[in-house]
Amino acid sequence: MRLLVLGSGGQLGSELARWPWGTGVELSLRSRAELDITDAAAIERAVGASDLVVNAAAYTAVDRAETEPERAFQVNRDAPGLLARACARGGQPLVHVSTDYVFDGSKAGAYVEDDPQAPLGVYGASKAAGEAAIRDSWDKHFILRTSWVMGAFGNNFAKTMLRLAREKDSLRVVADQFGRPTLARELAGVIERIVARQHAGAPIVYGTYHFAAAGRASWCDVARSIVELQAPHSGRNPPVHAITTAEYPTPAKRPQNSELDTGKLERALELQPRPWQDGLADLVRELLTPPAAPKP
Numbered sequence: 088m089r090l091l092v093l094g095s096g097g098q099l100g101s102e103l104a105r106w107p108w109g110t111g112v113e114l115s116l117r118s119r120a121e122l123d124i125t126d127a128a129a130i131e132r133a134v135g136a137s138d139l140v141v142n143a144a145a146y147t148a149v150d151r152a153e154t155e156p157e158r159a160f161q162v163n164r165d166a167p168g169l170l171a172r173a174c175a176r177g178g179q180p181l182v183h184v185s186t187d188y189v190f191d192g193s194k195a196g197a198y199v200e201d202d203p204q205a206p207l208g209v210y211g212a213s214k215a216a217g218e219a220a221i222r223d224s225w226d227k228h229f230i231l232r233t234s235w236v237m238g239a240f241g242n243n244f245a246k247t248m249l250r251l252a253r254e255k256d257s258l259r260v261v262a263d264q265f266g267r268p269t270l271a272r273e274l275a276g277v278i279e280r281i282v283a284r285q286h287a288g289a290p291i292v293y294g295t296y297h298f299a300a301a302g303r304a305s306w307c308d309v310a311r312s313i314v315e316l317q318a319p320h321s322g323r324n325p326p327v328h329a330i331t332t333a334e335y336p337t338p339a340k341r342p343q344n345s346e347l348d349t350g351k352l353e354r355a356l357e358l359q360p361r362p363w364q365d366g367l368a369d370l371v372r373e374l375l376t377p378p379a380a381p382k383p
Contacts, residue, residue, distance in 0.1 A: 088286045089113045091137035091179075093124055093170070094144025099184060101240035102275035103143060111286060119144065124166040127173075134173040139285055141182045141278055142170055145214070149188070150338040152209040163213035168220030175225040180285055180293070182278055187234035187266060187299075189215040192342025197303075199348045200232075200295045208339035218295070229281055230295040231274075231352075234345045235309075238271025239373050244306070248313040249374060255325055258314070262307035262329035266345030267299035270366035274298060280356050291355040297347040300363035305329075312364060316371040 088111060094100040096118035104116050115137060122129055124144050134140055146152065146162035167183055174181045188211030189204045206212040221228050237245040251258055277298050284290045311327045318324040332341065349360055 088282070089115060089136065089138045090282060091115045091117065091133055091140045093117050093122065093133075093140070093142045094119065096120070097143055097145075097147075098236060098238045098241035098243060098271050099274055100143040102238055102271045103141065103278065106275050106279055108279065109283070112282065124170065125161050127169050130166075130169050131173050131176075134170065134179055135177055137179055139180050139182070139282060140170065140174055141184075141282070142167060143184055145184065146210070149208065149210045149341075152213065153338045156209045156213070159209050159213040160216065163210070164216035164220055167217035168224055171221040171224035171228065174227070178227075180227045180229070180290075181221065181225060182229045182231060182281060183217070183221055184274075185218055185230050185232045185295075186211065186214045187232060187345040187347055188342060189218065189232070190342055190345070192264075192344040194344055197346040197348035198297070198344075200297060200351055207342060210339060211342075227293050229291075229293060231278070231281075232295065232297045232347060233269050233274055234299045234347050235266045235268040236271050236274065237268060237367070237370060239370065240271070244309065245313055245367065245370055246374065248310050249317055249371070252314045252317055252323055252325060253321055257325050258310060258327045259330045259335070260307040260310040260327055261332055261335050262305045263331050264341055264343055264345070265303055265305050266342075267302060267347060267349075268304060268309050268363040268367060269299045270370055272369075273300065273361065273366055277352070277356065277358070280358065284356075296352040296355065297349050298352050299347045299349055299360065300366050301349075301360040302363045303346050304363060309363075309367065312367055313371060316368055317375060320375045 095116035
């Protein structure tokens with residue numbers, strides 16, 4: 088199987104690039120610098136040389152999107168539409184990564200896949216529009232929504248908290264926004280399982296799915312865990328004070344509840360997400376472990 092991964096330089100794409108793919112999978116990686124996903128001709132060529140496509144590329148600057156809506160929609164809506172139409176012409180299944188931000192966060196419980204979408208800002212609206220563009224263009228798709236992704240690559244909340252724990256005597260973190268933190272590597276593993284099913288001829292049903300780690304948390308909960316995990320390494324354990332969203336205003340409004348129900352995917356792939364605390368501990372350990380010296 089020739090597997091095309093778009094956005095290979097990003098947080099998730101980098102994990103897909105280093106994933107130990109089994110025999111029979113030929114990986115073709117395209118970073119933003121290598122392929123402009125808004126270029127229809129370039130997309131057509133890349134898709135035409137593949138058997139399955141994973142789109143991990145996106146405009147993810149949530150706050151900046153409020154002042155760059157055209158660019159956000161170009162990358163998050165128009166490009167997935169181009170990609171889906173190219174896949175439809177060539178017959179390639181498409182795995183596309185989306186977000187909890189397509190919901191407004193007003194639901195009391197965890198969101199299921201067919202809950203009404205009501206994004207609060209440009210980023211969420213552009214991602215919801217990208218989902219619609221795919222559904223309108225090609226039925227052989229997996230739209231995989233996820234939330235609060237953190238990993239070894241790129242910028243993310245975990246890396247920010249590790250830096251602040253070294254620099255600050257105390258931290259103030261929002262405690263009234265809730266979700267399910269997700270390790271980028273574990274998300275890559277789910278995508279690998281979908282690809283493996285396709286490769287083996289035993290695919291799961293096409294459609295929209297949710298994946299996130301197990302367990303509900305606030306950003307403050309996550310921050311406190313990170314600070315506690317790094318304390319033995321740095322010798323620093325600054326207190327993390329809970330604040331409200333109103334005390335930390337941002338250009339883009341965030342959903343108060345970003346919890347995604349993952350039951351549909353659990354049943355389809357026969358998997359059980361790990362608790363977010365376990366994934367976070369693995370991530371902090373990796374980020375604080377110096378890289379091995381190259382062999383002479």
